[in-house]
Amino acid sequence: MAEFDRELLQLVIDTSGDIIFVKDKEGRYVLVNKRLADVYHTTADNMIGKNDWELIDENILTEEKAKRYSEADDYVIQSQKEYFIEESPLIADDGTKIWIQTRKKPITIDGDSNYVLGIVQNITELKEKTISLKKYQDHLKLINRILRHDLTNHFIMLDTLVKNSDASNIDDIRERTQSGLDLLLRMREMEKFLSDHPEVESHDIRKVIKKSFEGFPNIEYSISGDVKVFANQAIYSVFENLIRNALVHGEATKIDVVIETLNKTVQIRFADNGRGIPDEIKGKIFEEKFKYGSTGHTGLGLFIVEKAIKSFGGYVYVENNEPKGTAFFVVLRKADINL
Secondary structure, eight states: OHHHHHHHHHHHHHTOSSEEEEEETTSOEEEEOHHHHHHTTSOHHHHBTOOGGGGOBTTTBOHHHHHHHHHHHHHHHHHOOOEEEEEEEEEOTTSOEEEEEEEEEEEEETTEEEEEEEEEEEOHHHHHHHHHHHHHHHHHHHHHHHHHHHHHHHHHHHHHHHHTOOGGGHHHHHHHHHHHHHHHHHHHHHHHHHHHOOSOEEEEHHHHHHHHHTTOTTSEEEEEOOOEEEEOTTHHHHHHHHHHIIIIISOOSEEEEEEEEETTEEEEEEEEOSOOOOGGGTTTTTSTTOOOSTTOOSSOHHHHHHHHHHHTTOEEEEEEOSSSSEEEEEEEEBSOOOO
């Protein structure tokens, strides 16, 4: 009967996708399931009666790991408390990265409490879902920031128009009001897009930039180059903020945009003829709430720009434009790479 019970227990733990084992106070395996034996490239029978030090293989179980496992086992037996690692990365045999969760608990066998039950679970799917959810939450926070920042700018300009209103600027007031309503609609569309498509997608960057300039009819611009990049709908706010920054803060009258392919990335040079950015603040302009001069409002414009670009897997930096003005360099991942 005892032999039957053991065979039944072995059958049960072998059907589990988790790693399951039991060790005695000497660290010797008294029960091992097939999942763990497969990890060690051996059999369960071959592991019974051995400790981790006798199973050392530099490609699988190093001395450093054996020492760490032994210390955890000793802690469980001496304290009679559970040892728990919520998550830790591991490279699988095929080279892929997986995430595991480890529990070691004290158990009693035949009145002897000097045994350790170990259970190691593969939580990669849960981890990936958690990461995906975190990205989605970050996107929603970004949408909220964009909405608050851009609407603030609309209302500031609208307030100025209303205070100085007369028959000549009624069309400007209507246009600015409609622009704010369009922004609300676009943010709602962006939220839906991100909920349906949490990952970035291919965008024709020339069309994005040209569309972004439509809200700024008083500034001259040129665009050269054309390529597709990875981004989401927040890319429109990136360039609208860069245009607004050049127009309002830099007092620029013209912006030249040059799109270039650099291997697997795309560089967008966004250069204006404004008054430029002082060298002493160049390292601060992407900080949250950083404001400079009388034209600074919420201090979120360039912060939003950098956050959005990073969420696409890119980066942004700034240099002086020659002979005057500012040049922002936006680097994004190229979408139409031929592998």
